[in-house]
Amino acid sequence: MNANASSPPSCTTMVPTAPCATTRSASCEGSTPALGGSVEARDPDAAVLLSALQTVYMDKLRPLEEKWYFSQFHHDAMTVADLQSKPQVLLLGQYSTGKAVMAGSEDRIIKGTALCLIDELPFTGLSRFGAAFLNHFEASICDAEILEHITFVDTPGVLVSGKQGDQRGYSFAHAVKWFADRSDMILLVFDVHKLDISEEFRQLIGALGAHAEKLRIVLNKAQEVDADRLIKVFGALMWGVGRAFKHKSEVPKVYVGSFWDGPKRHPDRRVLFQNETFAEDEALLRREMMQLPRNVGLRKINEMTKRAKLAKVHACILDHLRSQMPWYGAEAAQQRLMEQLPEVFTAVKRKYGFPDGDMPDIERYSVYHAKLN
Incomplete structure (x- = not known):
C-alpha cells in the first residue's frame, strides 16, 4: 500500500501497543499542525463546503448536543479539526497480518502526548484514554505521496488472550470505536496463513456493524499459498467473518492479494494465472482509497446528517423521560x-x-x- 515518494510528507500510524496515525505535510521539518494539512490547499471547493458545514454545526447542532448531554451517551462534540481533517483509513487485524506494511514506515515520530495538545489536529479527544494510551500513541512522518490526502491509522494486533485490556492498560475496544467513528474507511486485514478469529476480535468486528458502509476485508499474502489452499482459506474466512456479522445480511467486500511493494512469492506456479486477479483487487482497493479525498465533502454531509438525526432522537428520548x-x-x-x-x-x-x-x-x-x- 506504500506509494512512491515525490516530496516530504507527514503520516500518523499506530505502534504495537496502541493506535498510530500516518499522514503527510508540506515538509518533514515543518510545524506539527502541518500534519493535518490545509483543506483549502488540498481542495478549494471542498473547503467552501466544509466551512459552511462547520457554521451549521457550531451554530445549530452543537448547542442542541450540549443541552441534552449528547457526548455522554453517543459521540464527543466535534471540533474544527474534526470537520477540516483529511480522510482517514483505519486498519484492524491480529498480529502479523501485514497492517504495518500497508500503512508504511516512518521517517520521523511525534509522540501522542504532544499530538493531543494541538487543537489544529483531530486527536485532542484521545486524552480521555489516559497516559497508558498516550505513551504508545504516536504520529509517523512518512515519505509517501498518498499520505498527502489520506491519514492511515494502524492499530496494534488484536490479542488472542482475553486479558488484552489488562495488558495494554487502556480499553482497546473503546479506542478502536473512537477512531472508527472518525474514519472514512475501515480495513479488516487477515493473513492467509492464520485465519483464527479470536473471540475478542469477533466481538470487535460485530461492534463495527454501525459502520458497515465503511468496512472492507483484506485477505493479505494470498500469493504465498497454492490455488487449492487459497480456495479453502477464502471459504473459512467468509464463514468466520459471517459469524461475526450475524446481524447483517451480507459481509463486506473482500480484496484478495499481497498488499506490499516487495517481491511476490509463488510456491505453486499453477497460480501464476491468478496474478491478474490479485492485481485487479489491489488496484481496485487503491482506487477506492484515492476516491476518498474527492468525495470528502459529500461524506461529511452524510455523517453530519446521521449525527443530526441521532441528536434529535436523543433529545426527544431525554425530554420524554424528564417529563x-x-x-x-x-x-x-x-x-x-x-x-x-x-x-x-x-x-x-x-x-x-x-x-x-x-x-x-x-x-x-x-x-x-x-x-x-
Whole structure:
C-alpha cells in the first residue's frame, strides 16, 4: 500500500501497543499542525463546503448536543479539526497480518502526548484514554505521496488472550470505536496463513456493524499459498467473518492479494494465472482509497446528517423521560423508567414518527441511567 515518494510528507500510524496515525505535510521539518494539512490547499471547493458545514454545526447542532448531554451517551462534540481533517483509513487485524506494511514506515515520530495538545489536529479527544494510551500513541512522518490526502491509522494486533485490556492498560475496544467513528474507511486485514478469529476480535468486528458502509476485508499474502489452499482459506474466512456479522445480511467486500511493494512469492506456479486477479483487487482497493479525498465533502454531509438525526432522537428520548419524572420520589421513578425503557422508546417513536432505523441502542441508556437525573 506504500506509494512512491515525490516530496516530504507527514503520516500518523499506530505502534504495537496502541493506535498510530500516518499522514503527510508540506515538509518533514515543518510545524506539527502541518500534519493535518490545509483543506483549502488540498481542495478549494471542498473547503467552501466544509466551512459552511462547520457554521451549521457550531451554530445549530452543537448547542442542541450540549443541552441534552449528547457526548455522554453517543459521540464527543466535534471540533474544527474534526470537520477540516483529511480522510482517514483505519486498519484492524491480529498480529502479523501485514497492517504495518500497508500503512508504511516512518521517517520521523511525534509522540501522542504532544499530538493531543494541538487543537489544529483531530486527536485532542484521545486524552480521555489516559497516559497508558498516550505513551504508545504516536504520529509517523512518512515519505509517501498518498499520505498527502489520506491519514492511515494502524492499530496494534488484536490479542488472542482475553486479558488484552489488562495488558495494554487502556480499553482497546473503546479506542478502536473512537477512531472508527472518525474514519472514512475501515480495513479488516487477515493473513492467509492464520485465519483464527479470536473471540475478542469477533466481538470487535460485530461492534463495527454501525459502520458497515465503511468496512472492507483484506485477505493479505494470498500469493504465498497454492490455488487449492487459497480456495479453502477464502471459504473459512467468509464463514468466520459471517459469524461475526450475524446481524447483517451480507459481509463486506473482500480484496484478495499481497498488499506490499516487495517481491511476490509463488510456491505453486499453477497460480501464476491468478496474478491478474490479485492485481485487479489491489488496484481496485487503491482506487477506492484515492476516491476518498474527492468525495470528502459529500461524506461529511452524510455523517453530519446521521449525527443530526441521532441528536434529535436523543433529545426527544431525554425530554420524554424528564417529563415522566415527579417532583418527589425521583430515584424510585428513575428506576421504574429504566425498567420500562422499551415502552419509552416505543412511545417516543409513535409520538414523533421516528423509524426503527433511527432509534439508538437501548442498552446505552440503561448503562448511563445515572446521567438522566
